[in-house]
Amino acid sequence: MSSSNRTNIPNSLNEHWMPFTDNKTFKKNPRLITDAKGVYLTNHQGKKMIDASSGLFCNPLGHGRKEITEAVSKQLDKLDYCQPFNQGYGGSFELATRIAKKTPEGINRIFYTICGSTAVETAIKIAIAYHRAKGDSKRFRFVGRERGYHGMNIGATTVGGMINNVKTFASVLMPGVQHMRHTHLPEHKFVKGQPDTGVEMAEDLERIAMNFGGENIAACIVEPIAGSTGTLVPPKGYLKRIREICDKHGILLIFDEVITGWGRTGSAFASQEFGVTPDMITMAKATTNGVIPMGVVAVKEEMYDAVLDSSKNPEGTPELFHGYTYSGIPAAVAAGLAVQDIFDKEDIFNRAKEMSPYFQDGLHSLKDLKEVVSIRGYGMMGGVEMKMKDKPGKSGFQTFKHCYDAGVNFKNTGDTLIIAPQFICEKKHIDEIIDKLRTGISNYSKS
Numbered sequence: 266m267s268s269s270n271r272t273n274i275p276n277s278l279n280e281h282w283m284p285f286t287d288n289k290t291f292k293k294n295p296r297l298i299t300d301a302k303g304v305y306l307t308n309h310q311g312k313k314m315i316d317a318s319s320g321l322f323c324n325p326l327g328h329g330r331k332e333i334t335e336a337v338s339k340q341l342d343k344l345d346y347c348q349p350f351n352q353g354y355g356g357s358f359e360l361a362t363r364i365a366k367k368t369p370e371g372i373n374r375i376f377y378t379i380c381g382s383t384a385v386e387t388a389i390k391i392a393i394a395y396h397r398a399k400g401d402s403k404r405f406r407f408v409g410r411e412r413g414y415h416g417m418n419i420g421a422t423t424v425g426g427m428i429n430n431v432k433t434f435a436s437v438l439m440p441g442v443q444h445m446r447h448t449h450l451p452e453h454k455f456v457k458g459q460p461d462t463g464v465e466m467a468e469d470l471e472r473i474a475m476n477f478g479g480e481n482i483a484a485c486i487v488e489p490i491a492g493s494t495g496t497l498v499p500p501k502g503y504l505k506r507i508r509e510i511c512d513k514h515g516i517l518l519i520f521d522e523v524i525t526g527w528g529r530t531g532s533a534f535a536s537q538e539f540g541v542t543p544d545m546i547t548m549a550k551a552t553t554n555g556v557i558p559m560g561v562v563a564v565k566e567e568m569y570d571a572v573l574d575s576s577k578n579p580e581g582t583p584e585l586f587h588g589y590t591y592s593g594i595p596a597a598v599a600a601g602l603a604v605q606d607i608f609d610k611e612d613i614f615n616r617a618k619e620m621s622p623y624f625q626d627g628l629h630s631l632k633d634l635k636e637v638v639s640i641r642g643y644g645m646m647g648g649v650e651m652k653m654k655d656k657p658g659k660s661g662f663q664t665f666k667h668c669y670d671a672g673v674n675f676k677n678t679g680d681t682l683i684i685a686p687q688f689i690c691e692k693k694h695i696d697e698i699i700d701k702l703r704t705g706i707s708n709y710s711k712s
């Protein structure tokens with residue numbers, strides 16, 4: 266089949282090895298998405314579904330935004346690609362300035378990557394490069410957190426803490442990585458917003474510093490709200506305490522805001538929402554409204570200065586030997602700039618903030634459903650945890666399928682349903698998501 270006569274159903278499903286997918290089951294009964302517009306998706310059977318997870322936290326501005334597709338198309342006509350090393354093009358600088366206006370003060374140097382995983386990998390390398398630039402080359406350790414998700418490269422996999430993602434690859438993981446315990450505490454069941462209890466979990470970082478020498482730790486990386494493990498909202502005071510411990514030991518703090526970045530909490534970044542400033546912020550997904558891959562690391566200016574100032578490399582030789590063929594490519598930048606325009610024009614972060622209580626109330630109204638064992642949420646993200654059946658992941662996947670049939674689309678992570686509506690949702694859309702979740706979850710419990 267050529268690209269010009271492609272149909273909704275391909276001739277063969279065999280060749281494509283799908284990511285994070287049960288390929289065997291999927292290929293017997295595929296779910297193919299053919300169209301997307303606004304808050305709705307259509308599948309290959311012509312069924313319309315409401316998108317309850319913004320793709321994968323990617324499209325808060327809705328699907329098929331003309332402003333973005335036209336900007337990309339115009340850019341491709343003018344300049345489709347230029348190699349990004351020791352030369353550049355104007356748009357990437359313009360976007361960096363726009364991003365730096367919204368990041369917390371001082372975190373204003375922008376390194377482009379290809380996705381969230383490469384943003385995390387880059388942040389890990391920048392941490393090492395910065396310490397070396399300061400003459401502190403013994404810092405090689407990193408601290409992550411159980412149930413953390415930071416992507417799938419080796420570094421990102423290692424600092425992550427989701428067992429299925431690491432166990433097969435244990436032999437090739439990065440050395441010197443420790444994990445704090447997660448904050449998924451039993452008393453946080455059905456807690457709306459930040460839990461009052463659990464701040465003491467931050468002391469795990471102090472213990473690790475005591476056990477391994479804080480002076481050997483390069484950086485600590487956390488998602489301000491753990492997203493892929495089903496929305497674990499930080500206990501009150503937790504992130505602030507992590508920052509204090511980092512400061513005490515000279516450890517850099519990286520906030521992985523690939524999910525929480527760009528308004529998901531109601532502020533541009535969770536850092537601002539929770540009043541805690543890290544040294545680096547990673548982002549991806551909503552940076553381009555998901556339409557073209559792009560990752561970003563926003564770095565403290567003084568770190569950038571330290572790396573550049575310490576370089577004794579001859580003219581024309583990079584200060585940091587790191588970068589990607591697709592770092593800040595024109596099409597992704599064009600999408601990013603169009604997204605920034607929409608953020609500003611539609612006051613999108615405030616829109617998310619204003620809709621959050623309505624969404625959270627709706628989500629928590631599902632508490633009475635039989636198989637629901639916990640609901641958590643903050644801003645425009647939430648997790649509905651289903652009772653485990655035989656093995657982890659089974660009830661989550663079965664519920665996902667019932668909800669898909671009921672006309673609401675999202676991703677399950679283990680036994681938790683990831684619900685993260687688009688910021689353009691009106692109350693009627695939130696109502697539709699909640700109603701269809703109720704139907705899908707109820708149908709699952711009856712099955």
Ligand SMILES: Cc1ncc(COP(=O)(O)O)c(C=O)c1O
Pocket residue numbers: 380381382383385414415416417488492493521522523524549550
């Ligand atoms: C917090 C976080 N970091 C990193 C990543 C990896 O991003 P990508 O899949 O774009 O590599 C994800 C993906 O979901 C994420 O949620």
